[in-house]
Amino acid sequence: MSDITVVSLIFAAIFAGIISEKLDKTILVLIGASIIVGCGYLHFEEAMHSIDFDTVILLLGMMLLVDSLRDLQIFDWVALKLGIMSRGNPVLIFLMFSIATATLSAFLDNVTTVLIIAPLIIQLTRGIGLPVKPFLFSVIFLSNIGGAATLIGDPPNILIGSQVKSLTFASFLQYLSFPVIVSAIAVLVMIKRAKRDVIKPRNSNFDWLFMSSLMLEQMKRELDELHIPKAVFVKSMAIFLLVIIGFFLHSVTHLPPAVVAISGATLMMLVFHKELDPHHLIPKIEWPTLVFFSGLFVVVGAMEHVGVLDVIAHELVGVTDNFFIMLMIIIWSSAILSAVVDNIPFVAVMIPILKDLINSPQFADNPKTGLVWWALALGACFGGNGSMIGASANVVSCAIAKSKGIDIGFKEFIKEALPITLASIIISSLYIAVLYYY
């Protein structure tokens, strides 16, 4: 068998293993990477070079930052404040938690966002006798949509932003915030219309209003008991803001996002060295995720090295010479695949393929080739909403719900998710079309 066939089979086996969920995906990519290096398809030094440390360090820095803020109870404060501001009004609960989820997930990873929001929305809605699911679905969908807005919001964007050096934090926001906002509004309108018998004010019902008010008193009590000193709050938020500004100033400072993130995390640990114990904080990092990314880079590096990606790029170029159609193929195939499999390996493979594609003689002169990255990002991030296993945030949210006695079935998820995903992908396609033609 040729090297191309063997490496392709290894990647296919990893992909199949991830879908089957028999083994953890980190173990699967480690097996794949070990075979690749062990069998000499990639030398050890080449394997090390293929690991994109920009991505790994950016992830590490953001994990440290987020865990620091979590340990300082800043997120508990935010969630409780939201609950109190909603005044127990189902419409406000729906809108405020959904918008907050989208905003938070633009700057935090989606799993962290749902870990902050999901338990409280379940406690709040259940406590005042509202059905939990419409509110929880909204949080799940908005976490995936909001995550698409920035370079750091979702792993596919982190991969794209780290590996395509011409893209900056500002350019992600410039190109992706519009479709994200429009899709978020569309999703909110769709859910509100579909669940109008639930998401409606209760001000005319004294008994229900009383229960909501009683629940709010409990939230006020929990907020009072948090005891976050003002200095801790101000300093931690200032550092987080500094990191975001650091991302924006890339064109001036030329500091890669990874450097900004890890510096911010270090500064956070320095300023709060009394509150944050590194021996407690650092083990909380999702090391399996970082190892998964590293192993994946080795597998993708081998595919590039032996020429698998050239073959795919060549085949892809042969599909059409119409670049707009190519953009639509990218966005829809990314969305469909992301709905059924983990979008990270897919995006990791697609990045070098698309680099080849836009440099091919057929498309090299096209001034709009940069749109492939937005098509890939929108398709991969929004497609994650398509099924229960489409994104980590979906899996985690459903697990939180289950632990609280709320079962969400696979079919039930798809029934709710399909119209939402279709709408957001159609909006994204229209947006890409407008960018392409105007």
Added chain:
Amino acid sequence: METGALPVLNRLLVELEEKNGSRALGKDMLSALKTTIDEFSGEKDCKALLHQLYSLHNLMLACRPRMAHVIHDLQALIIYLIAHKEAGAEEVKHFIDILYKESEEQLNETIDNALALFTEPKHLLLHSHSRTIRTLIDKLATAKVRPIVYVAAQKTHKTDKIIVDLDRAGIEHHVVSEYSIVHILDKLDLAIFGALTLNNNEEVILSPGSGGLISLLQQYNVEVYAILTRNKFSYWREQTESAYKEVRQKSLSGIDYEKMVFSHDVVSLNLITGIIADEKIYTPDETRAEYDRRQNEFLEHEHVIKELEGK
């Protein structure tokens, strides 16, 4: 679809009482009533508000266990509206403020009565983590004679609060699992529990786990006190369930079973050395006398409310 109001309210009351204690629940109920009146979009004249309060009162009555002090406050509000037919939302809110203030005063008086138990060094057992017990710890911090406290540890989230408060108050404390108290019984002089109510069967309703502990303490002649102001007595004559019950589906190594969970324990008044109330510390006999005296007044109020509600 929205679930029925009664199970939601019942679960909410039980959860909040379990988290913060009954006195905190009473205060939260008064604050929540004010917010509800502010936010309510319907009519807010005396007649309309009375109609809404009747409905809420009936819901509260149907909850198990009955949160007596919460219902008493609601009844006081209804009686106030019956007597003040011109009263509107602002007057009602003002009356709620008065009830709130009374509740604060009762708490202070009750805590003062509890402090009188500590005129000499004593070894005290605490089990409840209610706001009242935590307020008592705050006051003991500045008392001339401080007890040595043993905390009967329950679930971490419950016990942690007391440990933090004791540490902050600078009171010497030791933590023992609630099921291992037998090993320190010879050290203990007294135990104080927070209580939800005293019912018509001369039973005190307390947090889960208190019942077994109190029986044990009685065997070893350790004095047992329950903090229970008189407005928390349940004067209803009919028999109702003394705890909220949930049946949870569980699974163990492929074996499916049902676990019954009860919100409260029930202890005979005879097992209690004294009821620490707002007026004084009552012996069981004095408690019975006080209960009987106030029960008639309560039944009159309830009769008035039922009659007018029917109209």
